[in-house]
Amino acid sequence: LIILIEMFRYCLQTAILLYVTAISYAAKSPFYFGHVYTIPYSSNATEALAAVQLASDTINNISLLNNYNVILTSTLKAQCQKSVKSQLDAFIAFATASPTKLTAIGGGCPAATESTAALSSYFNLLQISYDTGAISLSNTNVIRTYPSDKRLIDIITSVAKYYGWKKIHLITQDEAVFTDVSVLMKQAVNSSEAIIQSIDTQISDIFPVETRIFVLNMYPLIARRVLCYAAQQNAAGLDPSHYYVQYVWITLGWYPQQWWTRAVTPDSQYTDTFSVCSDAALQAMLHWSLAINHRPQPLDTTGKTDVNYTSAQFQKLIAGSNTSDYFFQTSIAPFAYDAVFALAFAVKSVDKMNINPNASNFTTYLRNEMLKLNFTGVSGPVTFDSNGTRIQTSLQVLTYRNYVGSVICGTASSTGYFERVAIGTVSNGEFKYISCESNQTVWGSLVPPDGSRTTGLTVVALPLFIIYAILTSLGILFALFCALFNIINHNHKIVRLTSPNLNYVIILGVSLMLFSIYLYSISSSDFTVQTIVGMIRLWTQAVGFSLCFGMILAKVWRVFYIFHNPSATKKTPPKDWQLFLFVMVLVAIDIIYLIVAQLLDDYSAKKSLDLETSNARDENYVLTTNYYVEIRGNKEKIWKTLLYVFKALVQGIAFGLAIATRKVHIRVLNDAKEISAIIYTTTVLLLISVVGLFVLSGKYLNAFAGVFSMCLMIVCYVVLFFLFIPKMWIFYKDPKGESIFERSNSVSGSGDQNDSIKLKKMEKRVKELEASLTEHEKNKINRKPSNSPSTPPASPKEKAVFEDEIKMPELPSSPTKKVSFAGEEEAGHNKCGVYSGD
Secondary structure, X not given: OHXXXXXXXXXXXXXXXXXXXXHHHHHOEEEEEXXXXXXXXXXXXXXXXXXXXXXXXXXXXXXXXXXXXXXXXXXXXXXXXXXXXXXXXXXXXXXXXXXOOOEEEEOOOHHHHHHHHHHHHHOOOEEEEXXXXXXXXXXXXXXXXXXXXXXXXXXXXXXXXXXXXXXXXXXXXXXXXXXXHHHHHXXXXXEEEEEEOOOOOOHHHHOOOOOOEEEEEOOHHHHHHHHHHHHHHHHHOOOOOOOHHXXXXXXXXXXXXXXXXXXXXXXXXXXXXXXXXXXXXXXXXHOOOEEEEOOOOOOOOOOOOOOOOOHHHHHHHHHOXXXXXXXXXXXXXXXXXXXXXXHHHHHHXXXXXXXXXXXXXXXXXXXXXXXXXXXEEOOEEEEEOOOXXXXXXXXXXXXXEEEOOOOEOOEOOOOOEEEEEEEEEEEOOEEEEOOOOOHHHHHOOOOXXXXXXXXXXXXXXXXXXXXHHHHHHHHHHHHHHHHHHHHHOOOOHHHHHXXXXXXXXXXXXXXXXXXXXXXXXXXXXXXXXXXXXXXXHHHHHHHHHHHHHHHHHHHHHHHHHHHOOOOOOOOOOOOHHHHHHHHXXXXXXHHHHHHHHHXXXXXXXXXXXXXXXXXXXXOOOOEXXXXXXXXXXXXXXXXXXXXXXXXXXXXXXXXXXXXXXXXXXXXXXXXXXXXHHHHHHHHHHHHHHHHHXXXXXXXXXXXXXXXXXXXXXXXXXXXXXXXXXXXXXXHHHOOOOOOOOOOOHHHHOOOOXXXXXXXXXXXXXXXXXXXXXXXXXXXXXXXXXXXXXXXXXXXXXXXXXHHHHOOOOOOOOOOOOOOOOOOEEEOOEXXXXXXXXX
């Protein structure tokens, strides 16, 4: 009895409710609208139809409108083609069919929507699209609950900026919805583009060699075929200039779940090689790639909305047990549902104005009120801009991730699975990772390069610098040792004969040249720093060379002056200060020349392409382009060649004088062999340096620095070795200098044993002459003045000769010439033909 009573009560309540609803429904006017769907994928089309019907039922059930019931009167399934006559005829029949419709919900395919948008205005229909972001529709009367594809450009530019990608390649399908995006994208980022109608055997040119980031701006079917071609090329290894496995593919986020599989994206209409790739092969190509989604996402799937259902409830009603995040990433059902509610909210606002639906301007009022809407739908916040396009501020970036036995952001799988997951958002032009995502979780290691040539500042290779630094330091230490040897033994007879003061200049010149080698290791991108370093390097080389070889020339010239055609009337040999002055003149010539060259030829720091390290490929098969900053002028090679010619002239004169003094028998003074060896070596190295200047300078940093530094270092070592080691050896063998004036066996020959005896006799005779001269001078002073003509006084010139030239007896200048140390009888006086050395 109780059960029967409860059943009766329930039936009565239901009957009353139905009666009231029927009366209310009958009292309201019908507001008819049509539905046009042109969705490429049947699953999306089915969901969209269900969402539209659910929205109209819900609006009527909750009595959102006081005076109207929204009624879906007809549907039209249009082909995804533009301006097809049969399709246009079908839409005209749809628009004119009874009952009269004031709005048309839908238009998913952009090509079809563009055609229907023009006809909608003609038939005074307000069209509300829920699945096209075509940029071309921004200037039409179409209201869209789907954001404009312009937002894709915002995502691309933000992601490229974040990851440092400066070059992106677009592969665009030749349809307006995609080409419009590519036009704006090429303006926003540095990108190239390949337009494709479909994928055929002429596909190879769509992958530029030096590109790694590709945006697949196309429908999923064409994207699948592009990936198939890349997978085949990568597997075959037929194209070594490409590196497909390291490519980053950026797909559109609205592609359906598992779109790369043949089950979701069937390509049975194709029978060519680009349709035979397995799902696993394409999945491998997509691993570590990205997807960009400009579709709005619900902020809280369980949060309250203005459309009766939460996002989660709506998903359950439409998708049933499918609770995946993919639903809001790929399904257009939420946008279709919100489109019907946007229409209802606008009708409600116009109804309050008491505008007659039959008025010709009713749809104008309806559109204006729709632009003012601001409500929360199942797809998220819904507002429109002045063009009727939905405003979307938060954009989404996703990655294709393969979970294989690893934990990534709390997700793991022992068997492994592949899916597309959100990793970040773009807001106000800035990309940010969400939750625990990072470069490590998204890329696994380093961010993939964009294929642009990597550029960098080349410096001298560390091993090369270490080797030269050690050798240069040893050279400077040896130069200091030579200087110390000069200082300690400055007053020793052997050292004094080698002109120690002049040796300091040679050591200074060698040290400056060695120091300049250190400066080759300094490579800076700062032009001011590099200009200073380059100037110091150039000047120390030039000045050091002149100090070194200028002084060698001066020394050998003085020896030549003393021993070439010796006579009693010859002037006093040049003093040290005069030789210093000569070397300073050479240095001044260098300084003036360098100043003129730098003023006339704009000597400054400039970038030079380093061909030695450029055009190689790194671990990602990306070409490298390296520069180094060097100090040079526009006609540097000409100026340096003239400078080398001047240096060669100095060397040539020194070499000639060394040959002329090769028979001087005082071994300490005879540097002919050593100087000849120095000139021989330096000339060869100078030629190598000139060749290196023309072939390597400005192109190969390490090669030029290595060759030039090696030549300069060898020159310095040769100078120090040949000028100082023989003197040190003589000093070691004859520390007291007793055999200085003996003939050098290397000059006179070992068979001439009588020369030594003759030399001793000459020395003894010279001492007797000195004693006789001293006695003669004493007698002359003590003797009273006499007018006798038989003993005339010595002239001042003769006296100077006697006083100056007997201080240091010398060997004959040549074994084939005889110089009489007994003197000649002239005006009753003996005259000694003796010449001093250093």
